[in-house]
Amino acid sequence: MKKIIIIGAGIGGLSAGIYGLKAGFDAEIYEMHTVPGGECTGWNRDGYHFDSCIHWLTGTKKDTQLYKMWCEVGALDNVEIYNHDYFTCYEKEGKKVYIYRDIEKLRTHLLDISPEDKNQIEELCNYTKRFQTCYVPADKPQDMMNFFDFLKMIKNMKSVLPLMSKLNKITVKEYLSRFKSSLIRGALLSSIMIDYYSSTALFFTLSTFTADNGGWPRGGSLAMSKRMAKRFEDLGGKITYGAKVGKIIVENNTATGIELLDGRIVKGDYIISATDADVTLSELLQNKYKDKKFEIMYSNPQDYPLPNCVQVSLGVNEDLSHIPHCISFPTTPFDIGGKVIDSLVIKHYYYEPDFAPKGKSVINCVLTNCDYDFWKKKRENISEYKAAKAEVAEEVMIRIVERFPELLGKFEVIDVTTPVTYERYCGAYRGAWMSFAITPKGKFISHSGILKGLNNFYMAGQWTLFPGGLPSALVSGKFAVQRICKNEKVPASLHLH
Ligand SMILES: Cc1cc2nc3c(=O)[nH]c(=O)nc-3n(C[C@H](O)[C@H](O)[C@H](O)COP(=O)(O)OP(=O)(O)OC[C@H]3O[C@@H](n4cnc5c(N)ncnc54)[C@H](O)[C@@H]3O)c2cc1C
CATH class of the missing domain: 3.30.70 (Alpha-Beta Plaits)
Known part of the structure; x- marks a missing residue:
């Protein structure tokens, strides 16, 4: 049985590990910390628990592909999901605006707040409804899609593609400036928190929430990460904690193992690095593998800002x-x-x-x-x-x-x-708490996780599917394993469910 070594037990690494085992590989994860989850975490302080990640989790609606995947990796099966009636409440000068989950209630409420924004409010609600039909593509990576897969994807997104191309050209801030009411502007901005994203981000957020697809999993972020780590271990995977990887071992342009900071060497048939992309490229691979896309993004913070x-x-x-x-x-x-x-x-x-x-x-x-x-x-x-x-x-x-x-x-x-x-x-x-932002000036929305000239190596995690977030990390782990299956000529679709 071939062995995959995964660096990092964040959501991307755990996902890669679980799908790797499901596809019939041996899988081991090396994580520098003592707990799983990476940025999807929380901590206890003097009787309190401070959650540090999930505001909403995309993929909590039962009939979606992401929900199925969250269940496959043990994050959500048998877990209670909270869906709040409203996402956020914005308050100014004694007045309150709620961003309701029920889109009709939201429409009526916003019209009550600002009748002079009628056209804009109608547009906001109608666009949001159209985006509700659009889901994160999670079947297979784009580089593995054939003509029919692309056709299927385009069919799924047909109703929003022209809208997306229009909204991608302006930022959230520019879109919000069309509303006369500062209350509505404030409420919408507080629901997304970052104003330089392309305005499609606002609609993805609103549509996720109003489609009941952005709930809160009981127990919060760390509990969810621990459930995934348990699923990985229950399937036979091994996680070594307190194991900081210093280097990826490369022989004849093929990744063959890892070297931990304490000098231990672990050999494997495939390496998936699910750490931050900069850690992978500059530390673990010592800048030996240049990648055009990442170079462009790192050197253009104006076009590819990083939220923190x-x-x-x-x-x-x-x-x-x-x-x-x-x-x-x-x-x-x-x-x-x-x-x-x-x-x-x-x-x-x-x-x-x-x-x-x-x-x-x-x-x-x-x-x-x-x-x-x-x-x-x-x-x-x-x-x-x-x-x-x-x-x-x-x-x-x-x-x-x-x-x-x-x-x-x-x-x-x-x-x-x-x-x-x-x-x-x-x-x-x-x-950064997410990866490269999608802005009107940025060109890229994903990276294949493959580095030219380096065999048997794949990247996973939020840095391969922009703008990051938990669903990106989840999907990227499966994609990395699908690429390995392709390399091994194993029909991934038979195993990854
Ligand atoms: C405050 C906050 C709020 C957020 N809110 C949301 C939200 O509401 N919804 C949402 O979808 N997303 C949210 N996110 C983003 C989400 O947490 C991340 O997108 C996701 O957790 C990233 O997962 P990852 O596996 O790609 O990377 P990471 O979580 O960064 O995991 C990388 C792992 O690699 C390990 N590692 C790094 N270097 C090494 C090494 N040399 N050796 C061994 N291990 C190593 C790290 O310790 C870490 O465990 C939030 C993030 C933050 C910080």
């Missing part, structure tokens, strides 16, 4: 179940390393009783697009770094108390992650 974030998690001695589970509001501005923050999006988890002791709550606040270089510089001096983190937490808490005065003095546990946290713990390039 600072995340403030708070353990609060107060039951927050009476306030919206996700609420955003403008605040008095504050500055983090030159980046001005003038609104907050805060989330709490009343629906997860185990995240906080009884009668208490967890608040999570994500501040997007922070300055990586600012945090990197601060990290050179650990006390300055800690002070900067404490300062951000303080600014956030002040503004939360401005909005919810009853929370004064109720913050018991404070935890802050920065882009440097994701860099240190997951190897994420410049602390």
Whole structure:
């Protein structure tokens, strides 16, 4: 039986491992951490659990292909899914706008808020409905598709293709500027959080949510990652934790194994690297394999920006179940390393009783697009770094108390992650929480995961299917195994279900 060695036990690596075993290979995963999941994680602090990933999980609707795949890898089978009535609530000057899951309710609500935006609201809802029929292509990688596969894909996307080409040309920000109501603009922006994406991203997000396909799996991110790791091990796979890979061994332009930082060597027939792409290319392969697509993307941050974030998690001695589970509001501005923050999006988890002791709550606040270089510089001096983190937490808490005065003095546990946290713990390039953004100027939407001149090697993970996210990581793992099956002349379709 041929052996696949997988580097990284994030969602991409776990997916590759599970599909590898299902396809009849031996599979071993080497992960530098002590837990599975990579960026799909959470941690305990003094009686609280801070979830650090899932806001919504695309693929929670039962009759979709992604749902089937999440079940195949053990992430969702027999797992309760929460579908909130509204995705987010935006509040300004005492008025509230809800982004409802029910599209007709959303339409009526937005029309009540801003009748003068009638045409724009009708368009938004109609486009959203059209996008509901469009799913992430997950059958097989594009480089393995034949004429009929392309035809099928185009047929599936027929109703949205002309729309996509129109919406891809403008950013979320440009699209939102067409609304007269600042309330509606604020509400829609807070649901996607990043305004430089192509505006198709807004419709993918809204359509996912309004089609009941973006729920919350019970237990959250780390629990989901652990279920996948269990599925992998139950199928006979082996995960070695605390095993940082230093190098991919290449002989005669063929990947033949890995060398761990402690000097151990492990040989295999195929290597799948499911780490951050920069780690793979510059560290594990020591820049020996040049790749045009990645070079273009890394050297053009204007066209291929990388989203990052600072995340403030708070353990609060107060039951927050009476306030919206996700609420955003403008605040008095504050500055983090030159980046001005003038609104907050805060989330709490009343629906997860185990995240906080009884009668208490967890608040999570994500501040997007922070300055990586600012945090990197601060990290050179650990006390300055800690002070900067404490300062951000303080600014956030002040503004939360401005909005919810009853929370004064109720913050018991404070935890802050920065882009440097994701860099240190997951190897994420410049602390990115997703991969290359799809913008009007960027050309690429995927990478084959194959490096020219290097045999028996494949990349997986969110860096091969842009703009990343959990579904991309999941699908990329299966795609890597399909490519191996093709190389081995094994009919993948017989095994990968
Ligand atoms: C705050 C936050 C919120 C998010 N919200 C959402 C959301 O709501 N919905 C969504 O779909 N996505 C969300 N994402 C994105 C999602 O988490 C990622 O897209 C996904 O987890 C990436 O998976 P991956 O397997 O590609 O990579 P990673 O998770 O980065 O996994 C890579 C793994 O490789 C390991 N590794 C790296 N280098 C080495 C080495 N040398 N040796 C051994 N192991 C190594 C790392 O430790 C890690 O475990 C969010 C991310 C963050 C940070």
